Amino acid sequence: xxxxxxxxxxxxxGLAIGLAAIGPGIGQGSxxxxxxxxxxxxxxxxxxxxxxxxxSLAFMESLTIYGLVVALCLLFANPFVG
Amino acid sequence: xxxxxxxxxxxxxxxxxxxxxxxxxQVLIVTWLVIAIILTIAVLGTQNMQQVPxxxxxxxxxxxxxxxxxxxxQMGEYEYRVxxxxxGTLFLFIFVANWLGALVxxxxxxxxxxxxxxxxxxxxTTVALSLLTSISYFYGGFxxxxxxxxxxxxxxxxxxxxxxxxxxxxxxxxxxxRLFGNILADEIVVSVLCLLVPLIVPLPVMxxxxxxxxxxxxxxxxxxxxxxxxxxx
Numbered sequence: 001x002x003x004x005x006x007x008x009x010x011x012x013x014g015l016a017i018g019l020a021a022i023g024p025g026i027g028q029g030s031x032x033x034x035x036x037x038x039x040x041x042x043x044x045x046x047x048x049x050x051x052x053x054x055x056s057l058a059f060m061e062s063l064t065i066y067g068l069v070v071a072l073c074l075l076f077a078n079p080f081v082g
Numbered sequence: 083x084x085x086x087x088x089x090x091x092x093x094x095x096x097x098x099x100x101x102x103x104x105x106x107x108q109v110l111i112v113t114w115l116v117i118a119i120i121l122t123i124a125v126l127g128t129q130n131m132q133q134v135p136x137x138x139x140x141x142x143x144x145x146x147x148x149x150x151x152x153x154x155x156q157m158g159e160y161e162y163r164v165x166x167x168x169x170g171t172l173f174l175f176i177f178v179a180n181w182l183g184a185l186v187x188x189x190x191x192x193x194x195x196x197x198x199x200x201x202x203x204x205x206x207t208t209v210a211l212s213l214l215t216s217i218s219y220f221y222g223g224f225x226x227x228x229x230x231x232x233x234x235x236x237x238x239x240x241x242x243x244x245x246x247x248x249x250x251x252x253x254x255x256x257x258x259x260r261l262f263g264n265i266l267a268d269e270i271v272v273s274v275l276c277l278l279v280p281l282i283v284p285l286p287v288m289x290x291x292x293x294x295x296x297x298x299x300x301x302x303x304x305x306x307x308x309x310x311x312x313x314x315x
Binding site: 059062066 | 300
Protein backbone atom coordinates (compact mmCIF):
# COMPACT_ATOMS: atom_id res chain seq x y z
CA UNK A 1 0.00 0.00 0.00
CA UNK A 2 1.46 3.34 -1.07
CA UNK A 3 1.91 5.47 2.10
CA UNK A 4 1.14 8.71 0.25
CA UNK A 5 -2.17 7.33 -1.01
CA UNK A 6 -3.19 6.07 2.43
CA UNK A 7 -2.13 9.32 4.10
CA UNK A 8 -3.99 11.41 1.55
CA UNK A 9 -7.06 9.16 1.90
CA UNK A 10 -7.17 9.55 5.67
CA UNK A 11 -6.81 13.35 5.43
CA UNK A 12 -9.44 13.48 2.70
CA UNK A 13 -11.82 11.37 4.78
CA GLY A 14 -11.43 13.73 7.72
CA LEU A 15 -11.93 16.76 5.49
CA ALA A 16 -14.96 15.22 3.77
CA ILE A 17 -16.91 14.71 6.97
CA GLY A 18 -15.60 17.89 8.59
CA LEU A 19 -16.44 20.24 5.72
CA ALA A 20 -19.74 18.49 5.06
CA ALA A 21 -20.78 19.15 8.66
CA ILE A 22 -20.39 22.96 8.44
CA GLY A 23 -23.32 23.84 6.19
CA PRO A 24 -25.91 21.49 7.66
CA GLY A 25 -24.82 22.59 11.15
CA ILE A 26 -25.62 26.20 10.36
CA GLY A 27 -28.84 25.18 8.61
CA GLN A 28 -30.04 22.99 11.46
CA GLY A 29 -29.29 25.76 13.92
CA SER A 30 -31.36 28.31 12.06
CA UNK A 31 -34.17 25.78 11.48
CA UNK A 32 -34.31 24.97 15.20
CA UNK A 33 -34.21 28.66 16.08
CA UNK A 34 -37.14 29.37 13.78
CA UNK A 35 -39.05 26.41 15.21
CA UNK A 36 -38.56 27.70 18.75
CA UNK A 37 -39.71 31.12 17.63
CA UNK A 38 -42.80 29.60 16.05
CA UNK A 39 -43.46 27.62 19.22
CA UNK A 40 -43.22 30.74 21.37
CA UNK A 41 -45.69 32.48 19.10
CA UNK A 42 -48.09 29.55 18.69
CA UNK A 43 -47.66 26.93 21.43
CA UNK A 44 -50.78 25.08 20.24
CA UNK A 45 -49.09 24.15 16.93
CA UNK A 46 -46.44 22.12 18.76
CA UNK A 47 -47.13 18.76 17.11
CA UNK A 48 -47.06 20.09 13.59
CA UNK A 49 -43.92 22.15 14.19
CA UNK A 50 -42.13 19.22 15.76
CA UNK A 51 -42.96 16.90 12.87
CA UNK A 52 -41.87 19.39 10.23
CA UNK A 53 -38.72 20.25 12.15
CA UNK A 54 -37.69 16.61 12.55
CA UNK A 55 -38.27 15.92 8.87
CA SER A 56 -36.30 18.94 7.71
CA LEU A 57 -33.50 18.21 10.19
CA ALA A 58 -33.25 14.73 8.68
CA PHE A 59 -32.93 16.25 5.20
CA MET A 60 -30.13 18.56 6.33
CA GLU A 61 -28.43 15.76 8.17
CA SER A 62 -28.39 13.69 5.01
CA LEU A 63 -25.98 16.20 3.43
CA THR A 64 -23.45 15.39 6.13
CA ILE A 65 -24.21 11.73 5.60
CA TYR A 66 -23.10 12.04 1.97
CA GLY A 67 -19.77 13.32 3.24
CA LEU A 68 -19.70 10.39 5.63
CA VAL A 69 -20.34 7.92 2.82
CA VAL A 70 -17.40 9.40 0.91
CA ALA A 71 -15.24 9.16 4.03
CA LEU A 72 -16.27 5.54 4.58
CA CYS A 73 -15.49 4.72 0.96
CA LEU A 74 -12.03 6.24 1.35
CA LEU A 75 -11.36 4.36 4.59
CA PHE A 76 -12.86 0.93 3.96
CA ALA A 77 -13.28 0.53 0.21
CA ASN A 78 -10.61 2.79 -1.20
CA PRO A 79 -10.51 2.34 -4.99
CA PHE A 80 -6.99 3.82 -5.24
CA VAL A 81 -5.29 1.23 -3.05
CA GLY A 82 -3.71 -1.67 -4.88
CA UNK B 83 -8.62 -3.64 0.42
CA UNK B 84 -10.91 -4.13 3.40
CA UNK B 85 -9.24 -3.84 6.76
CA UNK B 86 -10.76 -3.99 10.17
CA UNK B 87 -10.38 -1.37 12.87
CA UNK B 88 -9.78 -3.69 15.82
CA UNK B 89 -13.19 -5.33 16.33
CA UNK B 90 -15.09 -3.02 13.98
CA UNK B 91 -15.79 -4.85 10.75
CA UNK B 92 -16.91 -3.04 7.64
CA UNK B 93 -17.08 -4.63 4.24
CA UNK B 94 -16.89 -8.28 5.29
CA UNK B 95 -19.79 -10.36 4.09
CA UNK B 96 -21.05 -13.90 4.28
CA UNK B 97 -21.11 -14.74 0.58
CA UNK B 98 -23.62 -17.20 -0.79
CA UNK B 99 -23.52 -18.37 -4.36
CA UNK B 100 -27.02 -18.45 -5.80
CA UNK B 101 -27.23 -19.31 -9.50
CA UNK B 102 -23.67 -18.11 -10.07
CA UNK B 103 -24.25 -14.75 -8.39
CA UNK B 104 -22.55 -13.94 -5.10
CA UNK B 105 -25.11 -12.56 -2.61
CA UNK B 106 -24.66 -11.18 0.89
CA UNK B 107 -26.06 -13.97 3.04
CA GLN B 108 -26.22 -12.08 6.34
CA VAL B 109 -28.40 -9.40 4.73
CA LEU B 110 -30.77 -12.00 3.28
CA ILE B 111 -31.16 -13.81 6.61
CA VAL B 112 -32.17 -10.66 8.49
CA THR B 113 -34.36 -9.51 5.57
CA TRP B 114 -36.31 -12.77 5.71
CA LEU B 115 -36.64 -12.37 9.45
CA VAL B 116 -38.03 -8.85 9.00
CA ILE B 117 -40.51 -10.08 6.39
CA ALA B 118 -41.53 -12.95 8.68
CA ILE B 119 -42.14 -10.61 11.61
CA ILE B 120 -44.24 -8.16 9.59
CA LEU B 121 -46.23 -10.97 7.94
CA THR B 122 -46.88 -12.74 11.24
CA ILE B 123 -48.16 -9.59 12.93
CA ALA B 124 -50.27 -8.65 9.91
CA VAL B 125 -51.82 -12.11 9.53
CA LEU B 126 -52.44 -12.63 13.24
CA GLY B 127 -53.88 -9.12 13.57
CA THR B 128 -56.33 -9.47 10.70
CA GLN B 129 -57.64 -12.92 11.54
CA ASN B 130 -61.05 -13.07 13.16
CA MET B 131 -61.69 -9.32 12.95
CA GLN B 132 -64.19 -7.70 15.28
CA GLN B 133 -66.35 -4.61 14.88
CA VAL B 134 -64.84 -3.31 18.11
CA PRO B 135 -61.09 -3.97 17.82
CA UNK B 136 -59.07 -5.23 20.73
CA UNK B 137 -55.60 -6.58 21.34
CA UNK B 138 -53.48 -7.16 18.26
CA UNK B 139 -56.18 -5.97 15.87
CA UNK B 140 -56.16 -2.63 17.65
CA UNK B 141 -52.40 -2.36 17.18
CA UNK B 142 -52.55 -3.32 13.51
CA UNK B 143 -55.29 -0.77 12.89
CA UNK B 144 -53.24 1.94 14.58
CA UNK B 145 -50.25 1.05 12.40
CA UNK B 146 -52.44 1.16 9.30
CA UNK B 147 -53.81 4.57 10.25
CA UNK B 148 -50.28 5.85 10.77
CA UNK B 149 -48.86 4.65 7.46
CA UNK B 150 -51.93 5.74 5.49
CA UNK B 151 -51.55 9.10 7.24
CA UNK B 152 -48.04 9.40 5.77
CA UNK B 153 -49.44 8.80 2.28
CA UNK B 154 -52.45 11.06 2.84
CA UNK B 155 -50.34 13.99 4.08
CA GLN B 156 -48.40 13.99 0.80
CA MET B 157 -50.95 12.88 -1.77
CA GLY B 158 -54.25 14.25 -0.56
CA GLU B 159 -57.57 12.50 -0.02
CA TYR B 160 -58.14 11.37 -3.61
CA GLU B 161 -54.95 9.57 -4.51
CA TYR B 162 -53.62 8.14 -1.29
CA ARG B 163 -55.63 4.90 -1.13
CA VAL B 164 -53.94 3.35 -4.17
CA UNK B 165 -50.47 4.14 -2.88
CA UNK B 166 -50.95 3.33 0.80
CA UNK B 167 -49.79 -0.31 0.37
CA UNK B 168 -46.54 0.76 -1.27
CA UNK B 169 -45.73 3.61 1.12
CA GLY B 170 -46.79 1.49 4.09
CA THR B 171 -44.63 -1.43 2.98
CA LEU B 172 -41.62 0.85 2.63
CA PHE B 173 -42.16 2.38 6.04
CA LEU B 174 -42.79 -0.90 7.84
CA PHE B 175 -39.92 -2.75 6.20
CA ILE B 176 -37.36 -0.02 6.88
CA PHE B 177 -38.66 0.61 10.39
CA VAL B 178 -38.66 -3.04 11.45
CA ALA B 179 -35.30 -3.64 9.76
CA ASN B 180 -33.66 -0.68 11.49
CA TRP B 181 -35.05 -1.53 14.89
CA LEU B 182 -34.23 -5.20 14.54
CA GLY B 183 -30.65 -4.25 13.75
CA ALA B 184 -30.46 -1.90 16.72
CA LEU B 185 -32.33 -3.90 19.36
CA VAL B 186 -31.34 -7.54 18.82
CA UNK B 187 -27.85 -8.47 20.15
CA UNK B 188 -26.67 -9.99 16.88
CA UNK B 189 -23.07 -10.21 18.12
CA UNK B 190 -24.03 -13.34 20.08
CA UNK B 191 -24.62 -15.23 16.82
CA UNK B 192 -21.36 -16.07 15.12
CA UNK B 193 -21.18 -16.40 11.36
CA UNK B 194 -18.19 -17.78 9.48
CA UNK B 195 -17.67 -14.32 7.99
CA UNK B 196 -19.35 -10.94 8.46
CA UNK B 197 -21.98 -10.39 11.09
CA UNK B 198 -25.74 -10.08 11.26
CA UNK B 199 -27.02 -6.50 11.38
CA UNK B 200 -29.80 -4.35 9.99
CA UNK B 201 -30.29 -5.20 6.30
CA UNK B 202 -30.45 -1.46 5.57
CA UNK B 203 -26.75 -1.10 6.39
CA UNK B 204 -26.02 -2.76 3.06
CA UNK B 205 -26.07 -0.39 0.10
CA UNK B 206 -27.70 -3.04 -2.10
CA THR B 207 -30.86 -3.13 0.03
CA THR B 208 -31.30 0.63 0.07
CA VAL B 209 -30.57 0.99 -3.66
CA ALA B 210 -33.17 -1.70 -4.38
CA LEU B 211 -35.75 0.15 -2.26
CA SER B 212 -35.05 3.50 -3.88
CA LEU B 213 -35.13 2.02 -7.41
CA LEU B 214 -38.56 0.63 -6.54
CA THR B 215 -39.60 4.21 -5.79
CA SER B 216 -38.21 5.34 -9.15
CA ILE B 217 -40.16 2.64 -10.98
CA SER B 218 -43.31 3.52 -9.04
CA TYR B 219 -43.22 7.19 -9.89
CA PHE B 220 -42.64 6.46 -13.56
CA TYR B 221 -45.54 4.01 -13.46
CA GLY B 222 -47.77 6.47 -11.62
CA GLY B 223 -46.84 9.29 -14.00
CA PHE B 224 -47.52 7.24 -17.14
CA UNK B 225 -50.78 5.94 -15.73
CA UNK B 226 -51.98 9.43 -14.81
CA UNK B 227 -50.86 11.35 -17.91
CA UNK B 228 -49.74 8.92 -20.59
CA UNK B 229 -47.08 10.41 -22.84
CA UNK B 230 -47.89 13.84 -21.44
CA UNK B 231 -45.75 12.70 -18.54
CA UNK B 232 -42.67 13.79 -20.48
CA UNK B 233 -43.89 17.39 -20.44
CA UNK B 234 -42.53 17.57 -16.93
CA UNK B 235 -38.97 17.41 -18.28
CA UNK B 236 -39.34 20.75 -20.05
CA UNK B 237 -41.19 22.53 -17.31
CA UNK B 238 -41.10 25.39 -16.54
CA UNK B 239 -38.85 26.10 -19.59
CA UNK B 240 -36.85 23.79 -21.90
CA UNK B 241 -33.65 25.21 -20.36
CA UNK B 242 -34.33 23.00 -17.35
CA UNK B 243 -34.17 19.79 -19.41
CA UNK B 244 -30.71 18.63 -18.24
CA UNK B 245 -31.51 19.41 -14.61
CA UNK B 246 -34.81 17.58 -14.82
CA UNK B 247 -33.19 14.52 -16.37
CA UNK B 248 -30.43 14.63 -13.76
CA UNK B 249 -33.08 14.68 -11.05
CA UNK B 250 -34.24 11.20 -12.04
CA UNK B 251 -30.78 9.95 -11.09
CA UNK B 252 -30.21 12.07 -8.00
CA UNK B 253 -33.51 11.09 -6.42
CA UNK B 254 -32.74 7.38 -5.95
CA UNK B 255 -29.11 8.24 -5.21
CA UNK B 256 -29.95 10.58 -2.36
CA UNK B 257 -32.71 8.30 -1.03
CA UNK B 258 -30.44 5.27 -0.88
CA UNK B 259 -27.34 7.06 0.43
CA ARG B 260 -29.30 8.82 3.15
CA LEU B 261 -30.72 5.59 4.58
CA PHE B 262 -27.52 3.58 4.10
CA GLY B 263 -25.27 6.28 5.56
CA ASN B 264 -27.44 6.91 8.59
CA ILE B 265 -27.75 3.26 9.58
CA LEU B 266 -24.13 2.37 8.88
CA ALA B 267 -22.86 5.52 10.63
CA ASP B 268 -24.90 4.70 13.70
CA GLU B 269 -23.61 1.13 13.82
CA ILE B 270 -20.00 2.25 13.38
CA VAL B 271 -20.31 4.93 16.07
CA VAL B 272 -21.81 2.41 18.50
CA SER B 273 -19.16 -0.21 17.81
CA VAL B 274 -16.29 2.29 18.05
CA LEU B 275 -17.66 3.58 21.35
CA CYS B 276 -18.09 -0.01 22.58
CA LEU B 277 -14.46 -0.60 21.66
CA LEU B 278 -13.27 2.44 23.65
CA VAL B 279 -15.62 2.35 26.65
CA PRO B 280 -17.70 -0.82 26.78
CA LEU B 281 -19.89 0.35 29.68
CA ILE B 282 -22.75 2.89 29.85
CA VAL B 283 -21.16 5.44 27.47
CA PRO B 284 -22.56 3.86 24.25
CA LEU B 285 -26.10 3.78 25.67
CA PRO B 286 -27.16 7.38 24.80
CA VAL B 287 -25.77 6.90 21.30
CA MET B 288 -27.76 3.66 20.97
CA UNK B 289 -30.92 5.48 22.06
CA UNK B 290 -30.18 8.24 19.54
CA UNK B 291 -29.66 5.55 16.91
CA UNK B 292 -33.05 3.99 17.62
CA UNK B 293 -34.70 7.41 17.34
CA UNK B 294 -32.77 8.36 14.19
CA UNK B 295 -33.52 5.07 12.48
CA UNK B 296 -37.27 5.48 13.01
CA UNK B 297 -37.02 9.03 11.63
CA UNK B 298 -35.16 7.64 8.60
CA UNK B 299 -37.99 5.19 7.93
CA UNK B 300 -40.42 8.12 8.08
CA UNK B 301 -38.22 10.26 5.82
CA UNK B 302 -37.82 7.52 3.23
CA UNK B 303 -41.54 6.83 2.98
CA UNK B 304 -42.49 10.53 3.06
CA UNK B 305 -40.01 11.35 0.30
CA UNK B 306 -41.19 8.43 -1.83
CA UNK B 307 -44.75 9.64 -1.43
CA UNK B 308 -43.68 13.18 -2.35
CA UNK B 309 -41.84 12.00 -5.48
CA UNK B 310 -44.83 9.94 -6.59
CA UNK B 311 -47.18 12.87 -5.93
CA UNK B 312 -44.97 15.14 -8.03
CA UNK B 313 -45.49 12.82 -11.01
CA UNK B 314 -49.17 11.99 -10.71
CA UNK B 315 -50.40 15.54 -10.19
